[in-house]
Amino acid sequence: MRLALSLFASLLTLPACGGGGSGPSGTDGGAPDAEVADDGGTELRDGGADARVDVDAGPPPLRDCEGDYVVRTRAELEALYGCRTIGGSLTVDGLPGPDLGALSTLEEVGGDLAIRDAEITTLTHLAGLTRVGGDLALEDDEELGDLEGLGALARIGGTLSITSMRDLETLAGLGPVTTLAALRVEENGALADLAGLAGLTNVEGDVLVAGHLALTSLDGLDDLASVGGDLNLIRDWALSDLGALAAIEEVEGRLTVDRAPELASLEGLSALERVGGALTFSQVDALASLAGLSALASYGGLQVSDAPALTSLDGLPAASALDFVLLEDAPELDDLGALAGLESISGNLTLARLPRVSDLAPFADLAQVLGDLILDDLAVVDLSGLGSLAGTVRSLQLRRLPALRSVAGLGAVSSFGELLVESNDLLEDLAELPPVTTAWRIRVAFNPSMTDLGGLGSVTRTQDLSIEGNPLLAGLGGLEGIGVVGNDLELVANAALRDLDPLAALSRVGRDLRVEGNVALPMCAVDALVARVDVGGDVTASGNTGTGSCD
Template sequence: MRTAPGSIRLQTSPAQFFAFLVGLLLLSTPDFLMAQCPPDLWFDSQAEVDAFPATYPTCKNMIGPVLVVGTDITNLDSLRQLRSIGNKLQIESPNLADISGLTGLTRVDGFLHIGGTALTNLHGLENLKLTGSSFTVANNAMMLTTTQFDSLQHSGFSISGSPLLQDFGTFPSLQTGKNIHLNNPASQISNLEGVFPKLETAEYFFLENIPQLESLNGLHSLNRVGAMSIKKTGIADLTGLENLQIISTYLYLFENPELLNLTGMAALDSVQSLQITGNPKFAGLQGLEQMNHVAQLEISENESLQTLADSAALPNVIGVLNITRNPNLTSLRGLENLHVQNGVTIEDNETLLTLEGLAKVQHPYNVSIKGNPQLRDLAGLQQLETVTVLVLENNDALTDLSGLSSLRAARQLRVNDHLRLKNLHGLESLESFQTGVLYILRNDSLTTLEGLGAMLGTQSILIKDNPLLSGCSTLPVCNALALNAFPTLENNQTGCNTPAEILATCNFSFNSLGGQVFLDPECDGVAGIQDRFLPYQMLRTTDGRPFAFTDANGRYQRFLTGSQQFNFRADAMPGFSPQPDSISISTNDTLKLFSGQDFALCPDSLFNNWRVSISPIGLPRPGFENRYVIQYQNRSAQPGSAALRLDFLDDVHPDFLTITSANGGTSTGTNQLQWNLVNFPIFSTTAKFEVRVKLDATTPLGAILQPRVRIVPANGDDIDWSDNEMTLPQTVVGSFDPNDKWVDREQLSHPVASEGEWLRYLVRFQNTGTAAAEIVELRDTLPAELDFNTFQPLTASHRYKLSFPENGVLNWRFENINLPDSASNEPQSHGFVQFRIRSYPGLNVGDSIRNRAGIYFDFNPVVLTNYAVSRVTEMVPAPIVQSPAPLALRILPNPFSDHFWIEIPGIEPHPKQPMILEIADLTGRILLRQNVAGSRFMLNRDRLPAGLLLFWLRDSSGAVLACGRGVAR
């Protein structure tokens, strides 16, 4: 039978059709039309609770949240039909005395909170099997007990503020815990027997403010926790934790008045941070016999601790050791096998007599010995060889620094606030003080700096408020003053109050070299009043190696080894000839200062030579502004005029791009700017424009943004066009690391690479700390594939000094930079350097050039950038084609508070190629980066801040596979 167009042909039997009509009739009843459950439930009164069965007779599984807050609510008997809640359950009714009406409830996918009620128990939750995040019971003043949580298998549990509580209830089925926090200062609970008989793992396990708790018996099944805190309990040891093997982050033992030692944790293998603080009877570390890994050990404010002789149980290597404010500790014996990698802090131990026990501390990042009034010497540090920061302060019994006989290298030395210190003997072996800072402050008995040894490299000196100090003309201080270090000399005895006083008694028993590079229009070789000193100019040996570099004032200096010949010249600059052509210096056994070794640059003719560069402050991201700094310089023989132009190549569609700040530039077309420079002076170091560009929120990830700058002299003539244009290709990303390295050529074609090719590098840095950085130092150790002799510095964001500590090592130092922290002034918290260098000839297909930099903010640990990689291929591929749109990444639940799931529908991960998950805040700062596998996986919120977060999933090459947004509460 034919059917009319658009009609429906039924292919059913009469019986099926009748059943369909009956079902349709049932669906049209009033009960069904009222829907099974509302989006959320908010109970403001007992009447609303009592009306629930009639209002929603078939509602069993709520998707949204349930809140019980009415002041007249006394029971929840009418909620017996509820089986699950897909969001939170929040109960805060002050007169609620009975929740037995929740006996049907088996799961709460969000958090469960019961607070400020009149409940005496939690009877009614016996059938609860899981909660999605936290389960908190707080400030229920009448509560005597909880309940027997027979069914609960996966949940956290936190109880506090119940002064009448007699027990915590029981959790006979709980194996995997989340945040377990028992906090009840008025309770009489003495042990945990029967509470968690099957608990094996917990993310957080806190026992706090339970003074009657005498034992941890009952936790015998616990074998792994993320973090554990035991505070203000009555335990004497850790018996009960005999099967605990791993603590992923920290174990805090705070203010337990009866704690004697750590007996009871014989199986513990590793903990990141172990802190033992404020336990008045604590006497030793017994109990750690199986320990293999401790990243940080802190022992402080333990009144009865006298010795660490039982510390042989500790692993041989730890990251950080802090021993502070233990009033009766007399020695560190027992730590003889301990290697410390990052830092040692020994502070405010009133009766400490010796540092013996630190014999294997050789190469830590920092050592701080402060406030130990009876410490007689530093003999325990006799094996210390290198340290970044050495702080010696307020150790009143020290008369010298004997005990540091092996110390040969440091970057910062602070010797402050000593009562009896007379000299610095003990530092005679200290030779390397590369880019160092020397602080000598408020030492009442100090008369001389003898003992500082022969350390070279001091950049900053602060010698102040030493009332008897008159002998400062030691080799390190004389070296530093002769080479224009930044001295602060105040309130010392005559002889140490001014650089002139010190230099007058210096014997200059060293070789140092200094001079200036200046423009010499008259070509007379004399630096006249009108002549300009040239900043940031390279000096090289006559065979081409970098030798020295002028600072922002055109000065250079360096130390010279004895009995050698040094031949060097000013680096060639187009259009200028140096006078003299080169300088030759010979050193011998008689050490001296070679000053006034100047180079004059004489112009060969009247000519034009301009250059320009562009540097990004961040990476382009959809919906955000990105800043670019354009720097330019007139390197001609005379002032002149030029046009500077900015445009964007067409990889990103113009509709996606908006210039939001032009810094005085004139628009000459879509996303095009021009600045006209008139009668511009030569060799200015501060000439720059800042441009802000915003990408539309729909700009596809992976697109290439290519800002281009060009500068053209007004008469169209330039003797060197190689630096008149620069293009900066950038990939549009969702997030970025603010400390990174970029190279302009990620792929090199073999025919060119085999002969050597110029590469331009950009290193960016940002102060993401909590205070302004006074000094920033950037160090780059060049790989073997790059020719150090061809290195050319280009631009930088701030004034700097450049040095070459070793062959192939570049060191930029930004002194007095006062770089704001990102929280206080994000736009000004960034900096950068640019340089270029040639690769060595002879690279073959498959070879790669990997280069990264280390960044030091003040004297904090190094921040390493990514590797900038250039690979040699048979031929450079065609321009990048935009990747397909990334998949949608789902976060469940969203918003999330604790655990959350990530799903990527449609992805097919390869088992041997892990993916990389990145989570960033709205500024683009990376908060988390880790390898993941599969199309669905779970994460812990950990320290992710509250607010909107950006999620990116990348493959091993960095390409974006999926992205999404989530909200952390």
């Protein structure tokens, strides 16, 4: 303690913090420059007079320090000794350890407080801090094990962000904060729970808890009742319990649980009444049902994917309208009954890689799909269950449906943006398609039993037409009505195709014409087509080696 009495009076008259190396940018005068003395004190320089402050000597005269501060050295830190408030933001970046002793007088930060990549082991010298007006960010402070020292902090005006804290085991020590603009807790390898957030009742924006190896529960969020944005639980590999979310009644945005392989139950969501966005459960290996959503009255959309233990959607509340439905990669799922009563989907309906789903009856009331309707790797034999569907479907995709024998049951659809029928082993024809007049892209490919394109007879115009790899397709019956293909026409590798007679009405192909590898098709039939059709781009014709007559 080497503060000279003769200098004490001059220190009492120091002006409020201002410019200088560690002071606020864009200001001048105010806080004195700082240098570290040989014995660890701080040299304060003002108008050429040197003074040395020993931080352990006791509190200096308190002052309000205006502006923003960036602190990277101990000298810059100790120059803030005596600041009761900082009017702007304070960023501590890459500071050598071991502590923040010079901030022991700090009570308020008007803007953001960020402590990044610091070698500190404790926050105890922030025990007097009661308010941060903006964001509080702790990031890459790898030696910090807890938040002891922030117990007086009752107000954070912005986002609380705690990320990449290698040794942080607990959030214990954080003060009684009840409301946050947003919460981000991410990539803290040793963190086991969120206990220090007890008392938090409302987050106005998004909540993100992500990237943890040791986090087994969300204990600490027990009082959280509402989330004004999205609630995202992502890559929390050991998370097995959502019980701490039992007070949540509303999530204004999306609710996402992604890559939580140990989570077996949604029981902790029993108070949840509304989700404004989509429900997403992805890569949830242990989840066997959606039970636990008993209070949920409305939600915007549904995604369930990579759920190998899921057998049904029981527990999902009924909905008459959704933004989208995506169910994929759930090999044991065989019951979609919870979707009964659904009448409208404003986006896509995707059912993919659900090999035990053999019945589309739960969609009996579905009258509208404004996006894509994708059925991929199901056990359905026809499209019964979609009989109420009407109007325009942007894309109908029937892919890899090994039991599909008929497209019967598809209601009164009047047009498709795209019709894709691909790799359906038993499908022989399209005869039961509704009489659509418009399909802007048609692709029928790799259907080993396909013999007839009947069902497309009412289509008069398309932008792209591709018929490929259908080995039993001997003719193009069903395409008689097509007069114009706006872009590309492809007839490729249809081994039994013998003639092009059904294309008699075709007058124009806007871009490229490709006829290749149809080994039963005589080349003279291709030449005749090329001779009478206006082709706007390139013509590719080869491998059509049939010996039939073109008379």
